[in-house]
Amino acid sequence: xxxxxxxRRGVRALxxxxxxxxxxxxxxxxxxxxETEELMRTGLPRAExxxxxxxxxxGEEQTRAAHRDVRGVRWIEQPLQDLRYALRGLRRTPxxxxxxxxxxxxxxxxxxxxxxxxDRLLFRPPPMLKDASRTHRVYRRHMxxxxxxxTRGMPFARYVDLTGDTHSFVRTAEFSSPRLAVGVGDDTRRxxxxxxxxxxxxxxxxPPALGRYFTAAEDVPPTGTNVAVLxxxxxxxxxGGRREALGKSVHIGPVTYTVIGVAPKGFEGVWQxxxxxxxxxFSAYANGQFGPQGAAIFAFHGDxxxxxxxxxxxxxxxxxxxxxxxxxxADLTQAVQRSYAAQRAAAGRKLSPEDAKRSALAGPVLTxxxxxxxxxxxxxxxxxxxxxxxxxxxxxxxxNLLLARALRRRREVAVRLALGVSRGRLAAQLxxxxxxxxxxxxxxxxxxxxxxxxxxxxxxxxxxxxxxVQSVVVFQDPRTLLFAGSxxxxxxxxxxxxxxxxxxxxxxxxxxxxxxxxxxxxRSKLRLGLLVFQGTLSVVLLVGAGLFVRSLVNVRGxxxxxxxxxxxxVELNMRGVxxxxxxxVALREQLLDAxxxxxxVDDAxxxxTTPFWSTWSADLYVAGIDSVSRLGEFDLNAVxxxxxxxxxxxxxxxxxINGQDVAGAPGAMVVSQAMARTLWPGQDAIGQCVRFQSNxxxxxxxxxxxxxxxxxGLGGAEPALFYYVSAAQVYPAMGGLAIRTRGDAIRYRxxxxxxxxxxxxxxxxxxxxxxxxxxxxxxxxxxxxxxxxVLFGLLALVLAAIxxxxxxxxxxxxxxxxxxxxxxxxxxxxxxxxxxxxDGLRVAAVSVVLGLAxxxxxxxxxxxxxxxxxxxDPAVLVVVATVLxxxxxxxxxxxxxxxxxxxxxxxxxxx
Numbered sequence: 001x002x003x004x005x006x007x008r009r010g011v012r013a014l015x016x017x018x019x020x021x022x023x024x025x026x027x028x029x030x031x032x033x034x035e036t037e038e039l040m041r042t043g044l045p046r047a048e049x050x051x052x053x054x055x056x057x058x059g060e061e062q063t064r065a066a067h068r069d070v071r072g073v074r075w076i077e078q079p080l081q082d083l084r085y086a087l088r089g090l091r092r093t094p095x096x097x098x099x100x101x102x103x104x105x106x107x108x109x110x111x112x113x114x115x116x117x118x119d120r121l122l123f124r125p126p127p128m129l130k131d132a133s134r135t136h137r138v139y140r141r142h143m144x145x146x147x148x149x150x151t152r153g154m155p156f157a158r159y160v161d162l163t164g165d166t167h168s169f170v171r172t173a174e175f176s177s178p179r180l181a182v183g184v185g186d187d188t189r190r191x192x193x194x195x196x197x198x199x200x201x202x203x204x205x206x207p208p209a210l211g212r213y214f215t216a217a218e219d220v221p222p223t224g225t226n227v228a229v230l231x232x233x234x235x236x237x238x239x240g241g242r243r244e245a246l247g248k249s250v251h252i253g254p255v256t257y258t259v260i261g262v263a264p265k266g267f268e269g270v271w272q273x274x275x276x277x278x279x280x281x282f283s284a285y286a287n288g289q290f291g292p293q294g295a296a297i298f299a300f301h302g303d304x305x306x307x308x309x310x311x312x313x314x315x316x317x318x319x320x321x322x323x324x325x326x327x328x329x330a331d332l333t334q335a336v337q338r339s340y341a342a343q344r345a346a347a348g349r350k351l352s353p354e355d356a357k358r359s360a361l362a363g364p365v366l367t368x369x370x371x372x373x374x375x376x377x378x379x380x381x382x383x384x385x386x387x388x389x390x391x392x393x394x395x396x397x398x399x400n401l402l403l404a405r406a407l408r409r410r411r412e413v414a415v416r417l418a419l420g421v422s423r424g425r426l427a428a429q430l431x432x433x434x435x436x437x438x439x440x441x442x443x444x445x446x447x448x449x450x451x452x453x454x455x456x457x458x459x460x461x462x463x464x465x466x467x468x469v470q471s472v473v474v475f476q477d478p479r480t481l482l483f484a485g486s487x488x489x490x491x492x493x494x495x496x497x498x499x500x501x502x503x504x505x506x507x508x509x510x511x512x513x514x515x516x517x518x519x520x521x522x523r524s525k526l527r528l529g530l531l532v533f534q535g536t537l538s539v540v541l542l543v544g545a546g547l548f549v550r551s552l553v554n555v556r557g558x559x560x561x562x563x564x565x566x567x568x569x570v571e572l573n574m575r576g577v578x579x580x581x582x583x584x585v586a587l588r589e590q591l592l593d594a595x596x597x598x599x600x601v602d603d604a605x606x607x608x609t610t611p612f613w614s615t616w617s618a619d620l621y622v623a624g625i626d627s628v629s630r631l632g633e634f635d636l637n638a639v640x641x642x643x644x645x646x647x648x649x650x651x652x653x654x655x656x657i658n659g660q661d662v663a664g665a666p667g668a669m670v671v672s673q674a675m676a677r678t679l680w681p682g683q684d685a686i687g688q689c690v691r692f693q694s695n696x697x698x699x700x701x702x703x704x705x706x707x708x709x710x711x712x713g714l715g716g717a718e719p720a721l722f723y724y725v726s727a728a729q730v731y732p733a734m735g736g737l738a739i740r741t742r743g744d745a746i747r748y749r750x751x752x753x754x755x756x757x758x759x760x761x762x763x764x765x766x767x768x769x770x771x772x773x774x775x776x777x778x779x780x781x782x783x784x785x786x787x788x789x790v791l792f793g794l795l796a797l798v799l800a801a802i803x804x805x806x807x808x809x810x811x812x813x814x815x816x817x818x819x820x821x822x823x824x825x826x827x828x829x830x831x832x833x834x835x836x837x838x839d840g841l842r843v844a845a846v847s848v849v850l851g852l853a854x855x856x857x858x859x860x861x862x863x864x865x866x867x868x869x870x871x872x873d874p875a876v877l878v879v880v881a882t883v884l885x886x887x888x889x890x891x892x893x894x895x896x897x898x899x900x901x902x903x904x905x906x907x908x909x910x911x
Contacts, residue, residue: 032050032053032054035053035056036049036050036053039053082428082432083432083436085429085432086429086432086433086436087436090433090436090437093405096401099401099802099806100398100401100402100437100441101440101441101444103394103397103398104398104437104438104441104442104444104445104488104495105441105444105445105447105448106390106394106448106795106799107390107391107393107394107395107441107487107491107799108391108394108441108442108444108445108446108448108449108484108487108488108491109444109445109446109447109448109449110387110390110391110448110449110452110795111384111387111388111390111391111483111487112445112446112449112480112483112484112487113387113448113449113452114380114383114384114387115384115480115484116477116480117380118380118381118384119479119480119483120272121272121369121377121380122366122368122369122377122380123366123369124272124479125365125366126204126268126269126272126365126366127266127267127268128204128205128206128267129203129270129365130203130204130205130318131318132365134318134319134321135203135316135317135318135319135365136316136317136318136319136328136364136365137152137270137314137315137317137362137363137364137365137367138152138154138162138314138315138316138317138332138360138361138362138363139151139152139360139361139363139371140152140153140154140336140358140359140360141358141359141360141361142354142357142359143354143357150371151311152314152367153311153312153313153314154311154313154314154315155307155308155309155310155311155313156174156221156282156286156304156305156310156313157305157306157307157308158308159172159174159313159315160305161335161338161339161342162315162332162336162339162360165335165338165339166317166331166332166335167331168319168320168323168327168328168332169317169318169319169320169323169328170318170319170320170321171199171202171203171317171318172199172315172316172317172318173196173197173202173203173315173316173317174196174197174200174282174313174314174315174316175194175196175197175200175270175282175313175314175316176195176196176282176285176312176313176314177192177194177195177271177274177276178192178193178195178285178289178312179191179192180193180252181251181252181253181573181575181763181765182250182251182252182277182278183250183251184251184763186757188763190767191234191277191278192271192274192275192276192277193252193276193277193278193279193280193285194269194271194276194279194280195279195280195282195285195286195313196281196282197219197281197282197283198213198216198218198219198281199216200269200279200316201213203316203318204267204269206263206264206267207264208229208261208262208263208264209232209235209262209263209264209265210235210243210245210246210261211229211246211260211261211262212260212261213229213261213279214227214229214260214261214281218281218284219281219282219283219284221283221286221287221304221305222283222286222287222303222304222305223283223284223287224281224282224283224284224285224286224287225284226255226256226257226284227257227258227259227260227280227281227284228250228252228257228258228260228278228279228280229260229261229262229278229279229280230259230261230262230263230277230278230279231262231263231267231275231277231278231279232262232263232265232266232267233275233277234278235262245259245262246259246261247259250278251575251763252278252280253285253288253289253575253576254288254289254574254575254576254577254763255285255288255576257278257280257284270316272366282313283305286304286305286310287304288576289304290304316365317362319362325362328362329359329360329361329362332359332360332361332362333358333360333361335360336358336359336360337355337356337358337359340358341355378781379781379784379785379788379865382785382862382865383784383785383788383789383792386541386789386792386793387792389537389540389541389792389796390792390795390796390799391487391491392533392537393533393534393537393538393796393799393800393803394491395491395494395495396530396531396533396534397530397534397799397802397803397806398437398441398491398495399494399495399496399497400530400531400803400806400807401806402433402434402437402495402496403526403527403530404527404806406430430496431492431493431496433496434492434496435492435493437492437495438488438489438491438492438495439488439492442484442485442487442491445484445487445488446481446484449484527807528807528843530803531800531803531804531807531843531847532846532850534796534799534800534803534804534847535800535804535843535844535846535847535848535851535884536847536850536851537796537800537851538793538796538797538799538800538851538884539848539850539851539852539855539880539881539884540851540854540855540858541789541792541793541796541797542793542796542797542851542880542883542884543852543855543876543877543880544789544793544855544862545786545789545790545792545793545794546873546876547862547869547871547873547876548785548789548790548865548866549786549790550866550869550873550875550876551782551785551786551865551866551867551868551869552779552782552783552785552786552867554867554868554869555779555867556779558710559708560611560710560775561649561650561706561707561708561709561710561720562611562647562648562649562709562771563647563648563740564770564771564772564774564775565744565745565771565772566648566740566741566743566744566745567646567647567648567738567739567740567745567770567771568738568739568741568745568748568749568752568769568770568771569607569610569613569736569737569738569739569768569769569770569771569774570591570595570736570737570738570739570752570756570766570767570768571736571766571767571769572587572591572736572760572766573764573765573766573767574764575762575763575764575765576763577762577763577764581732581733584732584733584734585733587759587760588606588737590759591737591759591766592604592606592640592737594756594759595737595739595752595756597755598739598748598751598752598755600741600742600743600748600751601739601740601741601742601748601752602740602741602742603642603645603646603739603740604642604646604737604738604739604740605639605640605641605643605645605646605647605737605738606638606640606643606727606735606736606737606738607637607638607640607643607735607736607738608637608638608639608727608734608735608736609636609637609735610771610774611709611711611771611774612710612711612712612774612775612777612778613774615635615711615712616635616636616637616638617634617635617636618636618692618693619692619693619694620634620690620691620692621690621691621694621695622679622688622689622690622691628679631678631679631721633721634675634721634722634723635721635722635723636722636723636724636725636730637722637724637725638724638725638726638727638730638731638734638735639657639724639725639726639727640657640726640727640728641656641658641659641661643656643657643738644656644657644670644706645740646738646739646740647738647740648740650706650707651670651706651707652673652704652705652706652707653686653704653705654670654702654703654704654705655670655703655704656670656703656704656706656724657724657725657726657727661703661726661728661729662726662728662729663728663732665729666698666699666700666701667692667699667700667701667725667726667729667730668701668703668725668729669690669692669700669701669702669703669723669724669725670702670703670705670723670724671685671702671704671705671706671722671723671724672705672706672707672708672720672721672722672723673705673706673707673708673720674708674720674721675720675721675722675723676702676705678721685702685705686702686704686705687701687702688701688702689701690702690723692725692730700725706722706724708720708722713778714778714779714867736766739752739768744770744772745770745771745772746770746772746773749768749770750768752768753767753768781865782865782866782867785865797883797884800884801887801888801890801891804840804843804844804888804891804892805891805894805895807843808836808839808840808891808892808895808896809894809895809898811836811839811895812836812895812896812898822835832896833896833897834896836892836895837892837893839892840889840891840892840896841885841888841889841892843888844885844887844888844889845885847884848880848881851880851884852877852880852881855871855877856871856872856877858871859871859872
């Protein structure tokens with residue numbers, strides 16, 4: 001009951017505090033009046049009696065405070081009082097408040113936006129995944145050319161072996177994510193499809209929104225059952241969210257599926273970048289691709305469940321409770337080695353030493369996380385570090401502003417301390433002010449993050465669907481909100497630390513006499529230190545930005561051997577349409593004629609491979625060379641006349657493939673310059689005989705030498721061992737087109753597709769991909785690093801410039817008297833201006849030296865991300881130093897000019 005009475009008293013005191021204060025005041029007044037009258041009866045005058053009564057009673061404020069403490073709610077009232085005091089103070093200085101809030105908003109917003117991306121790439125488990133800590137992808141490791149290679153590709157036969165021969169997992173599943181044509185006619189679009197085994201959905205707590213998932217009975221190899229589960233978004237967009245979608249037919253790839261269910265809203269499976277439009281049984285998909293009705297270039301014809309040559313899928317596993325990751329990895333490795341031993345025994349071969357070293361591991365579900373992180377994830381982590389530096393600069397800037405504010409309020413602080421306010425109470429008020437500013441900055445930072453986050457996700461999650469890019473809504477995501485709140489909290493604590501330190505060092509005698517002016521020069525070391533800190537970090541970021549800019553310039557300066565900006569690649573997707581060789585050749589000739597009639601198309605040609613996209617090789621035999629393959633990898637392309645003109649690849653000697661190189665004519669071959677030097681060093685390659693595919697095949701004669709091209713990598717000294725044969729002589733019924741346009745190929749994409757689609761038979765279709773997009777995937781990391789480093793580097797530079805301007809301007813204001821004395825004694829305007837400008841440039845010079853030292857020391861960490869660029873490039877270092885000094889000069893010039901115009905009469909009267 002005593003406890004309950006205490007609670008009631010506390011609640012009453014909290015909500016009726018003003019009434020209790022009035023009662024207390026009346027009681028105090030009555031007590032003093034009674035004591036006064038008692039003293040007056042002893043003969044004292046009323047004034048003296050009242051004075052003695054007040055002395056006997058003690059301090060009124062102390063009495064009120066003691067009574068409030070007895071109420072037990074001071075721990076609530078005091079923060080509320082501090083909050084009201086801080087709000088009043090900030091409302092009186094709107095310029096200061098706005099500057100602090102915007103500075104924090106930029107720092108917190110940049111980091112929150114980056115967190116929303118990095119969290120999705122590396123940390124956030126797929127939505128609705130059960131027991132995420134025990135769920136893994138299976139990765140395989142093997143030796144290739146003396147180095148260990150990690151891959152995810154898992155043949156279905158190997159998946160069956162591992163599922164039956166391991167004991168560490170409660171469930172397993174196989175899945176693939178092909179991009180297939182969905183729909184028929186002009187509405188056909190390529191979309192990601194989830195081809196999954198029936199057990200895949202057991203990994204998720206995701207009951208279907210409509211209908212059901214397919215069962216194991218509908219996923220029995222080799223044919224499966226042609227049923228499909230639609231994604232929630234596809235169901236809404238294509239069927240308007242109607243229940244009548246169940247039982248409808250949907251054409252996916254070469255197969256027609258029956259819709260049996262709809263996945264719940266937000267379900268993405270394990271595809272966080274490009275969630276599938278639909279999910280189909282793995283067996284039904286594989287049968288459609290590799291079974292009897294599949295593409296003719298594959299020779300599996302129904303034996304896909306037992307072959308180990310098709311590595312087009314991934315394996316998902318979930319560990320049993322109590323099974324460690326190390327035990328699971330050992331279990332997988334032993335199962336993989338037994339699987340290879342059985343495979344080799346079935347083929348009548350022994351297990352090779354390389355096979356005995358094969359291993360497997362249960363790795364992260366998120367592929368960007370590892371075991372081998374992607375270049376995008378690596379750059380994202382670097383950019384996150386850059387964003388953290390911007391946040392530190394923002395904190396230092398705000399700390400400087402708060403310190404300046406505290407210095408201006410030195411006399412106020414001293415008066416309050418003299419009146420009995422404790423230093424702890426004063427520190428609480430200052431901390432409340434900084435936390436209030438941090439809260440406002442955090443809210444504004446969420447707005448910045450929502451806008452900037454969409455931009456970052458579009459860059460870092462390039463190739464993702466719009467749904468994936470926009471799925472993180474900052475204000476609706478608890479993880480992002482928690483991060484933003486933590487960043488704001490820490491920023492408030494860090495920024496409020498300097499005024500707290502300053503308040504603890506207050507000298508009452510000095511500050512009551514002179515206020516803010518006295519001791520400012522002594523305290524300025526802390527402000528200058530914060531300013532140097534900002535400038536140093538800005539230099540580091542600008543050096544990184546310069547290095548990535550130079551890398552991107554180097555990448556774009558690489559000679560590719562073709563013109564990627566004006567060339568598009570056309571692929572034929574037959575969707576199960578079967579054509580004999582003659583009709584397949586005729587179709588390609590019709591497409592070629594139709595392409596040449598498109599307005600804006602300059603050239604068109606046939607080809608079977610595409611640089612950075614697809615390669616093809618065959619055995620070559622050259623007289624006098626025991627093994628051509630030992631000299632390197634030789635890639636081929638079967639092309640039609642005008643191919644070299646279409647691509648922009650120069651013929652250095654001889655001729656290209658022309659109209660005379662038809663079936664029945666002597667075989668013609670054009671080789672790259674590097675291939676000619678490799679096979680016939682010191683000899684003329686023109687006229688040399690190369691036997692194609694077998695040692696007794698007719699000769700293909702080298703008729704020309706083409707310039708080297710980049711086809712597999714931009715870095716290093718690529719050998720470019722490439723050769724070209726006539727499409728009319730080799731693989732005449734295969735391949736697509738290359739089309740050259742008069743302008744940017746991206747603008748012609750839809751025009752080309754609409755012109756060629758009517759030529760395609762049945763439900764087959766064409767896709768058009770500009771070469772610039774294919775090449776963009778190769779240059780993405782450098783382009784991304786350039787944009788992000790430049791963006792954050794400029795942001796850091798602006799914050800540092802604002803901080804420098806604030807410090808110099810405040811310093812000029814504090815030195816008004818000194819400057820006036822200098823002018824009175826004959827100092828000229830330019831002398832005073834030079835004096836103030838020199839202060840700013842000295843700070844910038846120290847920042848440049850420290851920043852360049854840090855950048856040079858950290859260069860070896862960033863070097864792997866650069867392209868043919870030294871992290872110690874003197875040109876970049878000089879430019880960065882010049883830029884920072886120039887910005888410092890501009891930031892210092894305005895207050896320096898104001899200092900030079902000080903009126904000595906006014907300045908001397910300021911004291």
